[in-house]
Amino acid sequence: MLDTRLPTASESGRGAPTPAPGAPRCSVHAVDLFCGAGGLTRGLQDSGIDVALGVDMDPACRYPYTHNNGVPFLEQSIETVTADDLPGAFSRGSIRLLAGCAPCQPFSTYSRSRPRADHARWNLLDHFGRLIRETKPHLVTMENVPMLRREQVYSDFVATLREEGLTNVSTAVVNCADYGVPQYRRRLVVLASALGPIRLVSPTTPEHRHASVRDAIADMPRLDAGEETHADPMHRACRLSPLNARRIRASRPGGTWRDWDESLRAACHRKPGGKTYPSVYGRMEWDRPSPTITTQYFAFGSGRFGHPEQDRAISLREGALLQSFSADYQFAEPARTMTAKAIGRLVGNAVPVNLGRAIGISLLRHVKLHHAGRAM
Numbered sequence: 001m002l003d004t005r006l007p008t009a010s011e012s013g014r015g016a017p018t019p020a021p022g023a024p025r026c027s028v029h030a031v032d033l034f035c036g037a038g039g040l041t042r043g044l045q046d047s048g049i050d051v052a053l054g055v056d057m058d059p060a061c062r063y064p065y066t067h068n069n070g071v072p073f074l075e076q077s078i079e080t081v082t083a084d085d086l087p088g089a090f091s092r093g094s095i096r097l098l099a100g101c102a103p104c105q106p107f108s109t110y111s112r113s114r115p116r117a118d119h120a121r122w123n124l125l126d127h128f129g130r131l132i133r134e135t136k137p138h139l140v141t142m143e144n145v146p147m148l149r150r151e152q153v154y155s156d157f158v159a160t161l162r163e164e165g166l167t168n169v170s171t172a173v174v175n176c177a178d179y180g181v182p183q184y185r186r187r188l189v190v191l192a193s194a195l196g197p198i199r200l201v202s203p204t205t206p207e208h209r210h211a212s213v214r215d216a217i218a219d220m221p222r223l224d225a226g227e228e229t230h231a232d233p234m235h236r237a238c239r240l241s242p243l244n245a246r247r248i249r250a251s252r253p254g255g256t257w258r259d260w261d262e263s264l265r266a267a268c269h270r271k272p273g274g275k276t277y278p279s280v281y282g283r284m285e286w287d288r289p290s291p292t293i294t295t296q297y298f299a300f301g302s303g304r305f306g307h308p309e310q311d312r313a314i315s316l317r318e319g320a321l322l323q324s325f326s327a328d329y330q331f332a333e334p335a336r337t338m339t340a341k342a343i344g345r346l347v348g349n350a351v352p353v354n355l356g357r358a359i360g361i362s363l364l365r366h367v368k369l370h371h372a373g374r375a376m
């Protein structure tokens, strides 16, 4: 049987949430730690969660975060943020959600061979745990790369959740394509609640209905490499070197550099026993989800980021669409030109909006089941 008893103030330190007069009974107020350009916040807001504050130390996040979401932005390192920096973010009587997606580079496969010292950044998850202790949220969600589960810092984080009364913890490794994102992207989603058992909603999009690259970008105006459209400066494609221009012409959707003539191959691909990265230099396929959009998705040589039929890498806008941002999501101030590298970092690091929405729906359903309609 589900335990629908709310913890008392003395048990949890968080107090029983009570709706403000006239407010919906299940209002959930969130703080988004490591909020980036706002992929997670956008998805949570789309689901009906009220995000009160985003925190990130990168000043480049301020404009896209506030402009697209209308949510205040605190530019500060999580290492120095305390509960005192969040006054009013968690309004009295609401259900408090602490959401966050600590930078995943330290946990990703690409960085595992780097020296251990580089992993000092892992302590950011410890700071997330510290803020849980300080702010006593009713709900927590954390998204990251799946291999984080193997790390001690992750076990410590889950232990903190339980010690802080968020005893209902569920973890799921999901493919974002199963949640309406036109992209294969495996992610770990942690949900924790002090209110009762919780889990992520079941996949919303079965494999045969996965959104495809065609669904996401087929309507975009044609572009040449190095060109951008006047109407949308984000619809710009990076230049290609003469060699890469020949390579992309020789590439087929879903193929690899192995399809090319020997003369086009990189030196490391020519050597017998040399390094083989089959997932670089490819074109996307129209009728499948895209490969994982990384921070380098605008560069043909960094992954399978070639357009399915035009001789160029996908544009900055097309990458954002494949992350399920809306077509009008702005990443740079109108009068400011941002480099492809800077925009790629904001887009590639984001939680896909549709995954954020599924997380939000899961949390709201959970609150409705375990909290709404109960005597407070």
Ligand SMILES: C[S@@+](CC[C@H](N)C(=O)[O-])C[C@H]1O[C@@H](n2cnc3c(N)ncnc32)[C@H](O)[C@@H]1O
Binding pocket: 034, 035, 036, 037, 038, 039, 040, 041, 055, 056, 057, 058, 061, 076, 077, 078, 079, 100, 101, 102, 103, 104, 124, 349, 350, 351, 352
């Ligand atoms: C994986 S991204 C988060 C993406 C975001 N949740 C979204 O959906 O768009 C991680 C973010 O952590 C931020 N970050 C890294 N170190 C930080 C720190 N010490 N304090 C605050 N933010 C930090 C980075 O600037 C980056 O925006």
